[in-house]
Structures are given as C-alpha cells and as structure tokens.
Amino acid sequence: MSNQLRNRLAVIGVLLFCFFFTASALAQSQPNPDWSVADIPSQEGRIFLVTGGTSGMGYEDAKALAAAGAQVVIAARNPERGQEAIDQIKQEVPDAQVTFESFDLANLSSVLALGRRLSASLPQLDGLINNAAIMAPPERGVSAEGFELQFAINYAGHFVLTAELLPLLRNSDSPRVVTLSSLAAHQGSINFDDLQSTQDYGPMTAYAQSKLADLMFAFELQRRSDTAGWGIQSMAAHPGVSVTELVARGPGLDSEQGQLWSANREHYQTAAQGALPTLYAATSLEAQGGAYYGPTGENEVYGPLGLATVPPAANDAEVAARLWTITEEITGTHYP
C-alpha cells in the first residue's frame, strides 16, 4: 500500500471516529417508560439538597430519595412548613434521614449563607435539585437585589446556589444537578433588553422567561462541566402539569387562570407522578447529563416518563452563554 493511500485511510478513520463519537455523545437514550420510584437504586451514602421540598414535587422528591436511603436536606422559606414536611415523610418512611434548612431564593445573602452552612457541615453533595419556584404573581414583585421575583427565585437564586455548592458537589464521585423547567419554556424568550420586566410585566411572560432560563442553565452547566472537567451531570426535568400549590400561591384559584386550572385538574398528574422525571434524572444509572426528561402523553402534559421536547430557543448556546455572563455580572457570582 502506498504511503499516500495509507495517509488517506488514516484521515478517513479519524473522521469516522469523530463522527461516531460526536453522534453518540449527542444521542440521548429514552428512559424505560414504566420506570417508577420502585426502580430508584439504593441511595445509601448519598446526600441530596432539594429546594422547595415543603410541597408539591419537591416534597415527593425528598420522600422518594429518603425512602431509597439518601440523606436529604429540604431547603425552603418556612420552618413550620419544613417541620410538617419532615413529620409527614417520617410517617411513611420512619427511618428517613431528612432535615430542613431555611433560606430565601429571593435574597442572595440568604442563598450564600445556606451554601456556607452546608459546605461547613456536609462532606459532599451528591445531588442538587433546583426545584423551588413561584408562578405568575399578578403584580410584579422584586427580590432583595431588585430582580423581578420569578427571575430571582426560579432562576438567578439557583444559579448562585449551584455556584456556591460546586466545591461540595465536586467532592462527590458522581454529582448530579437537576433543574426544573416547564412546558411554559416553549412560550419563553430571553428578553435581554428588559430581563427584569421593568418596562412591561406579564406574569406568564416572566414565568416563561424564568423557566427557559432554567433549561438553558441546565444545558450550559453541562457544557461548562464537560469543558472544565467538573465531573457534574446536569439534567433538566419538567412535570407536565401536576396538582400542587403553584397556582394557588401564584395567580390564585379565583383568577381566570386558576379557575381554568381547577376545572381541568382531573386531567393533570399527581405531584408524585410529576416528580418522576426529576427522580429519574437524579438517580437512574441510565440518566444522561444534558438530557431533558418529562411526561410523554398528549402535549407532554401527563403520561409515561421519557425525553421531553426541547424548545428550539433552549438549544441556542450563544444566548445561553450570554445569559450566563450577564447573570454572573448582576449577581456578583462567578463560576470557576
């Protein structure tokens, strides 16, 4: 064989290898649609933080993780609700190792303080579930830093929390970060001209932006972890539409949106069903970094677990990087 031919074959071989390597890295495999909490592998020795674990999906996450043997820290604002959640979990899982930490995602000093407390008390963090959120308060609210409240709680607070907990996550041998998005992200866009909705506040527009930002954050975190070698698997999940306190505590059950929601609630999932995509992402050995999990029934509102449809806007890596940089600037938090 001539040298020229040998060189050509070598080049073709390298190209084929790159093609298959990239294709396999990009391909996400479908979860088993019948996957349930009974399939969660033992989580003994693993430590999880669930934000917003006092109700809804976060509560179900905390209970299922504790039942699988994990040590679980629930973090939310209200210690009384925290104690109630712990008592309720212990009724069903008597040997649950579950504790509560009070913090407010709408106040970055409180977020940083939680990060410091956990870093001082835990050896490692194996899973961070960025779950807490509010949806569509009728009036525009602001956080301690002056951010629009949904931008602050749903997205920026979790951005800062994850950065603060990065060293603790990296102490784990297989750390995962699961960030909750929503079907609403399909309606979202990142309005760089008015990120804080100061010129025009639409309750659902601001919610959709925050949930698109969550999804972009999950994907960008995976890209940055891959580049920097942090070893983190970052996934996103959404619960379809699930019966929780989100509507009652947001627009309110008396609002037009609340009445529509109440009229259809028998078609929605329970919070336990809504928690499955998150629990799969957080625990399954088959779950993949960079994937987005959710229900696969009609319009992805309910149904068996699977890969969720990614809104095209969430795949824009340039916008994601720009949002990341701006969020670092306005929060004063810098990832390594």
Ligand SMILES: NC(=O)c1ccc[n+]([C@@H]2O[C@H](COP(=O)([O-])OP(=O)(O)OC[C@H]3O[C@@H](n4cnc5c(N)ncnc54)[C@H](OP(=O)(O)O)[C@@H]3O)[C@@H](O)[C@H]2O)c1
């Ligand atoms: N329910 C749905 O149909 C649906 C659909 C799509 C996406 N999601 C997403 O699913 C996730 C869970 O929502 P959910 O429906 O389970 O809502 P939920 O029942 O209202 O629970 C929200 C949790 O967030 C906590 N929280 C709210 N504001 C907070 C703050 N400032 N600081 C710290 N914690 C705060 C609440 O705790 P305290 O009030 O005790 O602090 C509560 O535990 C959210 O990310 C939501 O966007 C839900």
